Structures are given as structure tokens and as C-alpha cells.
């Protein structure tokens with residue numbers, strides 16, 4: 678982590694905890710009121726929902742755990758929004774904008790999508806599809822490219838067939854989710870194998886947090902991906918899905 682967060686703002690708030698940020702924003706909005714007892718926590722919600730409640734003089738804030746790694750200025754923006762709402766103060770547009778920008782970040786959207794998929798229901802679909810079995814595909818690729826050494830994560834099919842995501846590896850649940858669009862007889866196995874291989878590489882190469890940007894597809898990731906023999910054909914197939 679550096680001096681600048683991903684929204685490009687210089688962060689002087691970097692060393693404050695979320696609780697300290699809420700206390701500071703509270704002082705800003707209600708300078709003549711003593712700061713109430715504050716409880717700020719991250720919760721596993723199915724959506725990026727956040728709650729604030731004042732009860733018996735205690736202020737209770739529950740933020741989505743999607744925000745757990747968010748830069749301090751984003752937490753501050755949300756504190757302005759939630760406390761502003763609670764005390765009926767007009768929230769400067771800057772904060773609403775900053776918070777929206779963060780939710781629109783590609784990696785955050787992806788994570789939100791996955792969280793909705795997994796938490797929106799009680800369990801992950803099993804690896805068996807109507808046409809393809811994900812364990813078979815995984816094991817075949819495991820033998821071919823990883824010497825059979827890769828531990829099998831949870832494997833499941835997405836609920837819908839939205840085209841926003843072909844596959845996804847979720848490190849927090851150690852799960853690979855493949856778009857159900859591939860579970861069709863007219864979809865060549867090669868297309869599915871490529872997507873599975875790509876997600877297996879995410880398991881193999883963790884996200885690089887060095888520097889100010891999260892790097893998902895590192896150079897070594899890209900190099901390893903080139904070992905897939907029919908990479909070009911597979912990518913062509915994906916375009917025709």
C-alpha cells in the first residue's frame with residue numbers, strides 16, 4: 678500500500694481505524710454533541726448493504742465486508758453518507774461520488790457479484806452439470822498442467838447464464854464457479870477447459886497486492902496461460918458463445 682489509494686486520492690486518513698473515521702466524521706457533523714459509544718463492524722451480507730442505528734445512546738454501524746479492504750477515503754465517504762442520513766444532513770456529492778466509484782471498480786463489482794451468488798443461496802451447486810462434470814474437467818487439467826498436484830477447490834456452476842462472468846475463482850471460499858452457459862452439448866469442451874484452466878491459474882498465482890494496484894493477471898500468470906495448447910481457438914470459441 679502506498680500514499681495513494683486506487684481512487685487517486687492522497688490518503689492522509691490511512692492510519693485511522695474505521696471506528697476512528699466514524700468518530701471524526703461524527704465530530705464534523707455534530708461538533709456540539711458528545712460522541713456516542715460507537716460500534717463499527719463488517720458483516721457478511723449478500724449485498725453491499727450498510728446499516729446505521731442509534732439505540733440507547735449507542736451508535737451501531739454495520740458495513741458489508743465487501744468494504745473490508747477499501748481505502749480509508751472510501752470508508753470516510755460511507756461514514757459521511759450514513760451519518761448524514763441518520764442526522765438528516767445534506768451529504769456533499771463528493772462523498773456519494775467517491776463511494777459509487779469504489780463500488781464500480783471492476784474487482785469490487787466482481788467480488789460483489791460472486792458474494793451475491795454464493796450468499797444469495799445456502800450452498801454452491803455441485804460439480805455435476807447436465808452435460809459436463811466440473812471435477813472431471815478439473816482433474817484432467819490438473820494431470821495435464823499441474824502434475825496432478827493441485828488440491829481440488831469447491832467446484833460449482835453459476836446460477837444464471839449472465840455473460841458478465843465466464844468463470845471466477847473466489848479465494849475466500851476456495852471455490853471455482855463456472856458460468857452455466859458452458860453446460861450445453863453444443864459448447865465444445867475446449868471452451869470450458871480453457872475457462873477452467875484460467876481459473877486454476879488464479880488458484881496457482883495469488884493476486885499481487887504489491888504497489889498501489891491490485892494485479893490479478895500478473896506477468897507470470899499470462900506466461901503460464903500461454904502453455905494452454907489451443908489458446909487461440911479457445912478464445913475464438915468464447916466469442917461465439
Ligand SMILES: [Zn+2]
Pocket residue numbers: 875879893894
Ligand atoms: Zn482471470
